[in-house]
Amino acid sequence: MGEILARYAISKLKGYSFKELTFTTNYYGKPFLESYENDCYFNISHSGEWVVCAIDKGHIGINIERIAPIKLDIAKRFFTDEEYQDLKKKTARCNYSISMIYGH
Structure with a gap:
């Protein structure tokens, strides 16, 4: 779901074709755009039923966490x-x- 959200947001914000966006991951598993590596940065986070995506011109990170009772x-x-x-x-x-x- 996160990749779909990122694909949609990036295509709308940057004007790229939805289908031309190719995602891959770096050594640490962080996803990035293979064909636009230095042009658009994004990050995705999931928690429970929620997903969030942040997009910027530079490196960016985002995190969401479902609040649950503490053990x-x-x-x-x-x-x-x-x-x-x-x-x-x-x-x-x-x-x-x-x-x-x-x-x-």
């Missing part, structure tokens, strides 16, 4: 003790806090 046992494995203790103290704001830590 504190997982947080304990990957966060510092201070971060973990802070998350344990929070209740209603807990999901937002972990999203902000992850996003920055």
Whole structure:
């Protein structure tokens, strides 16, 4: 679905034919336009039922994440003790806090 969204948006914004756009991936798996590599940059992100695409003249990245209940046992494995203790103290704001830590 992400490639279709990118193909549609790029063809509308840049005036390229929908069918002439050829996608490939770099060494890290990030997709790029094979025939217009230095002309149009984009990035795609998926989460649950959502997909988002960002397009720019230069390198760009985008990410979306579905907010889900936090599993504190997982947080304990990957966060510092201070971060973990802070998350344990929070209740209603807990999901937002972990999203902000992850996003920055």
